[in-house]
Amino acid sequence: MNTRVVVAVGLGAIGVACVTAACWIHLKAFAAQVLINAAWDRTQQGVVEARPWPWADTTPVARMTFRDWKTLVVLEGSSGRNLAFAPSHDAASVLPGEPGNSVISAHRDTHFRELEQARIGDRIRVEWPDGQRFLFSVTDVSVVDSRANRIALDGDEPTLTLVTCYPFDAISPGGPLRFVVTAHFIAGAGYTPPRRVARAAAFPRPVPLTGFL
Amino acid sequence: MTTDPTPLRERVINWLAILAILLAGVVWPPVFGATPGEARAGTLYLCTMPCGAPTEALRQTTQIHAQVTGDVARVHVTQTFENPSDDWVEGLYAFPLSAGAAVDELEMLVGERRIRGEIKRKQEARAAYEQAKSEGRRASLVDQERPNMFTTSVANIAPHSSITVQIAYLDVIPFRDGRYSLSLPLSITPRYTPGGGRDEGAVAAAATPEHVEAAVQNAQIEIDLEPGFPLQQVNSVNHAVLMDMTGTGRRVNLRSPTVPADRDFELVWTPSVAPDTYASAFAERVGNDTYVLVSLMPPQMAAERTYKREVVFIIDTSGSMSGSSIEQARAALRLGVERLQPGDTFNIIRFSNDATSLFPTSQPAVGINRQSAMDFIDRLVADGGTEMRSALELAFSIPPTLDALRQIVFVTDGSVGNEAELVKLISARIGGARLFTVGIGGAPNAYFMREAAAAGRGSFTFIPQIDQVNERMSDVFRKLENPALVDLQLHWPAGAVATLASRLPSDVYAGDPLTVVAKLSSLPQGMITLNGRSGGGAWTRQLPLRIVNDRSGVAKLWARERIAALARQKNLGGDATEAENQIVTLALEHHLVSDYTSLVAVDDTPVRPVGTDARKEQVPVSAPRGTPWATTGFASTATPAPLLLLIGLAALGIALVLVLPARMRARA
Numbered sequence: 001m002n003t004r005v006v007v008a009v010g011l012g013a014i015g016v017a018c019v020t021a022a023c024w025i026h027l028k029a030f031a032a033q034v035l036i037n038a039a040w041d042r043t044q045q046g047v048v049e050a051r052p053w054p055w056a057d058t059t060p061v062a063r064m065t066f067r068d069w070k071t072l073v074v075l076e077g078s079s080g081r082n083l084a085f086a087p088s089h090d091a092a093s094v095l096p097g098e099p100g101n102s103v104i105s106a107h108r109d110t111h112f113r114e115l116e117q118a119r120i121g122d123r124i125r126v127e128w129p130d131g132q133r134f135l136f137s138v139t140d141v142s143v144v145d146s147r148a149n150r151i152a153l154d155g156d157e158p159t160l161t162l163v164t165c166y167p168f169d170a171i172s173p174g175g176p177l178r179f180v181v182t183a184h185f186i187a188g189a190g191y192t193p194p195r196r197v198a199r200a201a202a203f204p205r206p207v208p209l210t211g212f213l
Numbered sequence: 214m215t216t217d218p219t220p221l222r223e224r225v226i227n228w229l230a231i232l233a234i235l236l237a238g239v240v241w242p243p244v245f246g247a248t249p250g251e252a253r254a255g256t257l258y259l260c261t262m263p264c265g266a267p268t269e270a271l272r273q274t275t276q277i278h279a280q281v282t283g284d285v286a287r288v289h290v291t292q293t294f295e296n297p298s299d300d301w302v303e304g305l306y307a308f309p310l311s312a313g314a315a316v317d318e319l320e321m322l323v324g325e326r327r328i329r330g331e332i333k334r335k336q337e338a339r340a341a342y343e344q345a346k347s348e349g350r351r352a353s354l355v356d357q358e359r360p361n362m363f364t365t366s367v368a369n370i371a372p373h374s375s376i377t378v379q380i381a382y383l384d385v386i387p388f389r390d391g392r393y394s395l396s397l398p399l400s401i402t403p404r405y406t407p408g409g410g411r412d413e414g415a416v417a418a419a420a421t422p423e424h425v426e427a428a429v430q431n432a433q434i435e436i437d438l439e440p441g442f443p444l445q446q447v448n449s450v451n452h453a454v455l456m457d458m459t460g461t462g463r464r465v466n467l468r469s470p471t472v473p474a475d476r477d478f479e480l481v482w483t484p485s486v487a488p489d490t491y492a493s494a495f496a497e498r499v500g501n502d503t504y505v506l507v508s509l510m511p512p513q514m515a516a517e518r519t520y521k522r523e524v525v526f527i528i529d530t531s532g533s534m535s536g537s538s539i540e541q542a543r544a545a546l547r548l549g550v551e552r553l554q555p556g557d558t559f560n561i562i563r564f565s566n567d568a569t570s571l572f573p574t575s576q577p578a579v580g581i582n583r584q585s586a587m588d589f590i591d592r593l594v595a596d597g598g599t600e601m602r603s604a605l606e607l608a609f610s611i612p613p614t615l616d617a618l619r620q621i622v623f624v625t626d627g628s629v630g631n632e633a634e635l636v637k638l639i640s641a642r643i644g645g646a647r648l649f650t651v652g653i654g655g656a657p658n659a660y661f662m663r664e665a666a667a668a669g670r671g672s673f674t675f676i677p678q679i680d681q682v683n684e685r686m687s688d689v690f691r692k693l694e695n696p697a698l699v700d701l702q703l704h705w706p707a708g709a710v711a712t713l714a715s716r717l718p719s720d721v722y723a724g725d726p727l728t729v730v731a732k733l734s735s736l737p738q739g740m741i742t743l744n745g746r747s748g749g750g751a752w753t754r755q756l757p758l759r760i761v762n763d764r765s766g767v768a769k770l771w772a773r774e775r776i777a778a779l780a781r782q783k784n785l786g787g788d789a790t791e792a793e794n795q796i797v798t799l800a801l802e803h804h805l806v807s808d809y810t811s812l813v814a815v816d817d818t819p820v821r822p823v824g825t826d827a828r829k830e831q832v833p834v835s836a837p838r839g840t841p842w843a844t845t846g847f848a849s850t851a852t853p854a855p856l857l858l859l860i861g862l863a864a865l866g867i868a869l870v871l872v873l874p875a876r877m878r879a880r881a
Contacts, residue, residue, distance in 0.1 A: 018861025173851035
């Protein structure tokens with residue numbers, strides 16, 4: 001057997017595996033959103049325990065619509081696994097619409113790919129599982145160095161902070177820069193500021209960041 | 214509730230679900246959707262797993278009022294426990310108070326009635342509380358868990374009603390480094406207690422009841438400041454405040470009543486004329502006894518330094534330091550290395566789960582060593598446990614530089630549970646060295662900082678915010694570079710026999726106040742004399758003793774100091790039973806909460822019907838800002854998909870290039 005052929009077959013196998021893995025990441029991100037969205041709709045129709053897939057263990061906290069994006073369901077806890085499925089709400093922050101800063105992160109090459117087009121004044125609609133709706137308006141778009149910054153969580157006004165990696169077309173993951181979109185609350189249907197309440201022990205926090213699947 | 218309809222779309226979804234089989238996961242808790250009709254807007258429910266009926270969490274709000282007169286603060290902490298559920302609830306709340314707080318008052322407010330708490334031995338108070346609880350009567354109990362951490366238990370909170378508990382304490386506000394500082398701790402840094410059965414001291418043996426969460430707690434704060442002198446400046450370090458002039462003083466309120474309680478409230482004020490040496494003596498008569506509070510601000514004198522120094526920096530790189538704390542610590546350390554003088558030697562020890570030192574022995578502060586130090590500091594990452602003991606042992610085991618005064622600068626947030634053991638270690642092995650503590654972050658463990666510095670014959674400093682690193686580290690260096698007063702002695706007027714609450718320190722550092730509380734058997738006539746050496750020369754100061762009748766509290770402060778001193782002796786290996794007896798006697802006489810005494814308030818009339826059960830809930834306390842519990846970092850928000858795609862395509866391309874010529878060769 002020719003060494004050249006062996007090397008070629010080996011490289012070919014690696015190539016196929018890598019391309020499949022890359023496609024799998026996108027497929028998973030897409031399929032999970034479809035399933036979670038469907039489960040959300042069924043929840044709204046009154047279905048009890050509507051799970052996106054039978055063994056799902058994540059909790060959706062809100063549904064978010066940005067300009068003419070596809071609607072995205074946000075999951076609780078920005079673990080690597082949750083980020084693979086959906087934009088994820090940082091469990092240490094308040095819920096979007098509560099007074100304080102609500103932090104939602106997603107991958108730059110899947111769910112938040114379109115965040116690149118965010119402009120000041122853009123509207124973001126947020127819907128809670130119980131039907132409450134909040135409207136936010138983008139007030140700031142910036143790029144920050146994650147090594148030198150942290151996100152403050154307190155504040156008097158309901159604020160929404162959307163975070164994804166930057167630059168959008170970078171090849172390797174794990175870069176230090178983040179694309180940060182800040183939006184402020186402008187209206188809510190029958191809005192009264194939700195009371196801050198003690199959070200239940202059922203939501204463990206801080207949520208440790210696990211590695212990417 | 215409807216059943217799950219399965220139209221075509223649904224079947225597609227089910228098919229997709231099968232595709233998603235490889236996705237990881239476990240269960241989907243029906244937090245909402247289960248009872249949408251009952252769930253009110255914006256309310257989060259407790260949901261135990263497996264999820265039963267949702268129950269709303271017990272709510273707790275805190276109001277703090279501090280009356281500051283001169284350098285004594287009377288603080289009232291009002292805690293309201295509101296039960297929004299349909300069950301009878303018992304509330305438990307662990308909260309911090311300033312390390313020197315002398316808690317002497319508890320009142321339970323039931324409707325219009327105020328029920329005063331009584332001081333009892335800890336077990337007796339607990340028994341009275343438990344009995345009232347089982348008989349369905351309202352009761353509240355205040356226990357001291359650690360010197361700066363207390364718990365309130367409230368029994369029989371009726372459904373949809375509340376119970377208010379008011380606690381009062383007395384605190385001395387020292388004049389340190391040219392400013393007065395009133396600190397109201399609002400959050401608890403979760404404590405790390407090392408495993409391995411090393412818990413020895415009574416402090417460490419206490420339970421660790423803190424239940425810490427992100428900043429969800431709110432506090433209202435009001436301070437009436439009557440400093441007794443014209444003010445130059447009043448500042449709130451961590452919170453936005455509103456200030457009103459009230460004659461010579463100020464009334465300070467939080468600008469927003471809903472500021473999260475994730476950092477200590479700190480109010481700092483400075484006199485418009487800073488005295489060169491500030492000294493005062495106040496007395497209070499209680500029966501036949503006279504209690505005296507002597508405050509002394511030592512002179513600011515820059516003496517020529519005649520000795521060599523060996524500075525050993527110890528830096529805490531445990532997980533609790535991550536966030537802005539480690540950045541502050543790094544900045545402080547860099548400044549420390551820069552400030553070293555030629556001729557000094559130095560070393561750096563970092564610790565988390567383990568401890569390592571920069572050099573095996575301390576090295577001269579020259580260019581190349583400074584550069585290695587800077588590189589070492591840049592590489593520090595906060596992660597892991599807080600094994601302070603190994604760091605201290607390493608510091609003590611490093612061979613000392615000959616003919617040099619060793620100064621250990623310990624930079625930490627002090628979030629440890631084995632304080633007593635560590636203080637004991639420092640006290641036993643400090644020898645001729647001095648230990649200085651630098652408390653970092655929004656809520657450092659002030660008790661540990663003070664006790665460790667006292668045991669190490671040094672001083673302590675706090676750096677609450679990154680922009681104060683320069684200023685506060687300068688205070689540290691001033692102290693490191695020269696003690697202001699040495700060989701201090703205190704002489705009472707002739708005929709007076711004094712019992713000092715704690716031992717007179719032998720060295721007093723520049724900027725550090727000296728506070729002495731003493732009990733005298735008679736009312737002395739004459740002057741108090743302080744002697745010492747300063748800058749190589751003799752130093753003497755005489756103070757007249759002022760009797761202030763309305764200045765109640767000196768007796769309580771004496772008792773508090775005395776109790777702290779006895780606890781310290783006990784922790785350092787003194788006679789435990791003897792110390793305990795003395796503490797109990799003092800605490801009962803002066804109505805103080807201590808390690809062995811608690812305040813309990815019990816209502817006479819039963820309210821909870823016999824046969825109904827009460828649930829027990831613990832209200833979480835806020836985590837300090839700047840730690841991973843209260844700010845948040847950035848998630849990793851890039852997938853390796855583009856990289857994988859690039860590698861994959863490159864590999865396929867090369868494979869193709871390798872294969873094609875081979876086939877062509879075969880044809881030929």
